[in-house]
Amino acid sequence: MPGKRAEAGGASSKLIGILKEDHNHFAVLLDALDRQADLFADGEAVDYELLETGISYLRAYAHAVHHPLEEAILERLSERAADDGLVGRELSLQHERLEDSLKLLQSAFHDAGEDQSTLRQPLAEALHRMVSDMRAHNVWEEANFFPAAGRALGAQDWAQLSTGAEGQAVPAARPLDPRFSNLLQQLGCSVSADGE
Numbered sequence: 310m311p312g313k314r315a316e317a318g319g320a321s322s323k324l325i326g327i328l329k330e331d332h333n334h335f336a337v338l339l340d341a342l343d344r345q346a347d348l349f350a351d352g353e354a355v356d357y358e359l360l361e362t363g364i365s366y367l368r369a370y371a372h373a374v375h376h377p378l379e380e381a382i383l384e385r386l387s388e389r390a391a392d393d394g395l396v397g398r399e400l401s402l403q404h405e406r407l408e409d410s411l412k413l414l415q416s417a418f419h420d421a422g423e424d425q426s427t428l429r430q431p432l433a434e435a436l437h438r439m440v441s442d443m444r445a446h447n448v449w450e451e452a453n454f455f456p457a458a459g460r461a462l463g464a465q466d467w468a469q470l471s472t473g474a475e476g477q478a479v480p481a482a483r484p485l486d487p488r489f490s491n492l493l494q495q496l497g498c499s500v501s502a503d504g505e
């Protein structure tokens with residue numbers, strides 16, 4: 310039914326659009342964190358505020374809001390029996406791996422404490438690993454997961470996911486914490502006050 314498909318496509322593209330916009334923001338931040346990792350490895354001065362706020366953003370938003378939304382979409386796919394399991398398993402594995410990378414990174418900073426001058430190499434490696442994992446993950450989702458969701462879910466699925474009908478965190482997650490939107494704006498991202 311062309312009308313219904315167009316309606317589903319519109320709702321789908323809105324929610325997928327939010328996720329892709331997040332990916333664009335993540336990409337800018339990951340580039341900045343990658344540069345800080347290079348500075349660490351080279352023994353140069355690093356921007357600790359950027360590192361702290363950037364990593365907090367990844368934990369508080371990417372891990373706690375963005376990924377759960379993707380998991381909610383995946384759950385819908387599974388309910389519709391539209392996923393043969395491979396995409397879902399891969400998505401969950403990648404989210405777990407990213408969580409491990411972030412934890413490793415945070416504990417590397419914690420272990421370094423005041424002694425970051427002598428532990429630059431492990432910090433640089435932990436940062437590079439997290440950046441590399443997250444970049445690959447976002448590329449994989451845009452090539453595999455988002456298209457699969459766009460093909461399989463209908464207008465009602467997207468409407469419920471968008472409006473938070475099932476406890477979804479999307480509406481409450483926007484606007485971003487000002488600390489994070491300020492950081493993204495400083496890095497050149499376009500982040501409006503209402504998060505739209």
Ligand SMILES: [Fe+2]
Nearest residue numbers: 376379446450
């Ligand atoms: Fe994800």
Ligand SMILES: [Fe+2]
Nearest residue numbers: 328379447450
């Ligand atoms: Fe994502």
